Amino acid sequence: MAQLLDAGLQADRARLEEIIKRLHELTIRIGHDEMAQTVSDLRNRIFEPFMFVIVGEVKAGKSSFVNALLDTGEEIAKAAPQPMTDTIQQIIYGEERREVMVNPYLKKIFLPVDILQEIAIVDTPGTNTIVAHHQEITEQFIPASDLIVFVFEAKNPYRQSAWDFFQYIHGDWRKKTIFVLQQKDLATEDELSVNLGGVAEKAKQEGIEHPRVFAVSAKQEQEGMYGSGFGPLRQYIADNITGGKAPRLKLNNSVLTAQTINSRIADGLLLRRSQFEADTHFRQDIQQTLDEQVSQSNKQVDLMVENLLLTYDGITGQKLAELRSGLSMFGLVKRSVASTFGSTPSAKTWLENLARDLETDLNDKLRARLNDNVVDLAESIQQMVKTIDLKIRSSQTILSNDHEIFSSIAERRENVLRDLQDQFNRFVSKTENFTDEALFADRENLAPNLAAGGGIAALGVILMALSTLPVLDVTGGVLTTVGVIFAGFSTRGKRRRIVESFEQEIETGRGRLATELEDKLKVYISTLRRRIEANFGRFDEMLDREQKNLLILEGTHAEVDKELDELSQEI
Structure with missing residues (x-):
């Protein structure tokens, strides 16, 4: 054999052995034992007949x-x-x-x-x-x-x-x-x-x-x-x-076998890359769905607050007009004379009644309006959660778990996806995932109201509970102000102070209603979004790991492919 092996052939063999060594390292990194053994045998046989x-x-x-x-x-x-x-x-x-x-x-x-x-x-x-x-x-x-x-x-x-x-x-x-x-x-x-x-x-x-x-x-x-x-x-x-010709043919065939194995790896990597891109698109789709839902829900909150303020302004405007009319000099004299004969309440009683009527009207009408809007908001969030659940269940599988090279990767992905489905189902079924301590501070009796529901089904009850929050009690300041000032209301200046104080308290209540309701609801929506995102932690880790692994595998494959092609052309 010695006379058949020229220096060039020996150099080519050594070069091929180095390339196949890298190919062997690639199969080991992939984790395919059978293919790794095949490449190892090929490397060992380079110098055989x-x-x-x-x-x-x-x-x-x-x-x-x-x-x-x-x-x-x-x-x-x-x-x-x-x-x-x-x-x-x-x-x-x-x-x-x-x-x-x-x-x-x-x-x-x-x-x-x-x-x-x-x-x-x-x-x-x-x-x-x-x-x-x-x-x-x-x-x-x-x-x-x-x-x-x-x-x-x-x-x-x-x-x-x-x-x-x-x-x-x-x-x-x-x-x-x-x-x-x-x-x-x-x-x-x-x-x-x-x-x-x-x-x-x-x-x-x-x-x-x-x-x-x-x-x-x-x-x-x-x-x-x-x-x-x-x-x-x-x-x-x-x-x-x-x-x-045997040694040179042997070398050519070894190159061809290495190219065939590397080509099969390439086909598998294409599928694996396609699966990664599909999973990345799926994850981005989930984030886009959440982004769009948060944006839509925040707009619903803005519209809800706007509608509530219109109702608030209508009620308080009417009571303000009654107050101005009743505190006019003619109105007070008339009320004072009439009360002497018992046909009309005194000015003090009238003011107290006006304040109580204001409180009753605000609570009743604002709650009714709030509940109507909360139903729409709850249905929107419920639909978003159901959409995400459907997207998880229908995520695209490209790399099958019986793939000849990457079956273990496919099985691992399948397990992560199955765990995601199970975890999200558990998340959706638990009421506590949709409540918020900050949102329901001082609401000790909220839980019994949710007993009939559970998880996402309780969203409507949870949000409707907002209508009983202290944020709607905006008349306390008015009552206090009226009571303090009333003792000296007989002068014109005092009457003007009562009206101005009433206007100021109404404006303060208006701002508190808008700010607290908007802040509470938007924080609640943001918190719910973070809780939903938390279900994807393991899936995100898988994507991050897969991205890094693919870059390494594809890079090594491309280098081996290039070197094999160059050697094939030279020999």
Whole structure:
């Protein structure tokens, strides 16, 4: 082998080994043990001989074909009568003959045969075998192979299991493949001619542009008979593989295998990136829904306060007009004379009645108006919560949990999403998540009113409780002011002071009504938004972690892809 390995080839091998080392690190970071083992095996085999993998159905004559091809005069690959005892046999060069059982399914056979200095042969169980592990183990050899030799029965090369296995090899691994019709001595010339053409046509249909099909008879070859068909096959191997080309072909095939694995990672990363972008869009959609709801709810609060103030102004304006009229000199004299005969209340009683009427009108009409508006606000918030729940349930799944590479990532995402659904359901069902101590300070009897509801269903009751808050008691100052000033109301100045004080207290109450109601409701809406957002904590952590991991994985993949492409073009 030494004379076949020039310095350039050695440098290319070393370079490829370094690239595959990075690819191996990528598979480890991904966490795919099987792929990591495949890449590790590929790296270890860079300096090994060119590997033939012989595949085909049981009884297709694979072992006889191998024995005839090596032409050592002895049986190397044994054809077991019981497929259940069959094993993979890896036949490689050794200074002396010996056999090593690697495991119950793999045997290494070392032979001092010259051709094995350039090629190694793997004789596999049949593609139609029913023995457990056989196909699984056979498939582990395919990624490291350099040439697949598909052996068919010359009389019937159309068995489905063999072609199904070929689709796996060619479709997933794009391996160089040749086709051999073995036992041609058992077929007629017409059968052989038809089947050679049929296999070539079938291979074209499966994506082989220029299929190479050989008809051979291991029996005739081993008996030294002319026309066994091994001459053209050996010539093809000499021209394309063993004639000093094996190391370079081996290198090319290793590059191709690494590119195939990296390409499969790329396909998985595209799906993983798509899932991340869909999840990011979903999360942004939730935030946008919350932003829009907060904005809409705040506008509803502004409109609610505006409507309440219009009602407030109408009631207080009417009472102010009554006060001015009643405190005029004519009105007081008339009331004083009339009260002497008992037909009209005294001025003091009249003022007290006016203040009480004001309080009653404000409480009754403002509460009625507030409750009407609170219903709309509660329904709006309830609809927002239901919308978010629906969005969580209908979030898009792109990366399925049976993905060949990233199934663990998909399962982890599925668990996070399921936990989010469960947590949000629990959140929605608990009344305490929709109450606020600051909003309901001094309201000791609120809880019993919510007993019939629960969680989001209690929103209406919770918000309607605002109508009993002290913020609506704006007449206390008026009563106090009137009582203090009334003792000396007889002068005109005192009467004017009563009206001015009344106006001032009404204005103060107006501002307190607007400010406290607006502040309490907007703070409540903001608090509720934060509580809803808190349910997405674990989901947000997952997105942050996924973003960082994707950047690392995609960067490493891109670097490996670039280096493999450059090396492929150079060699």
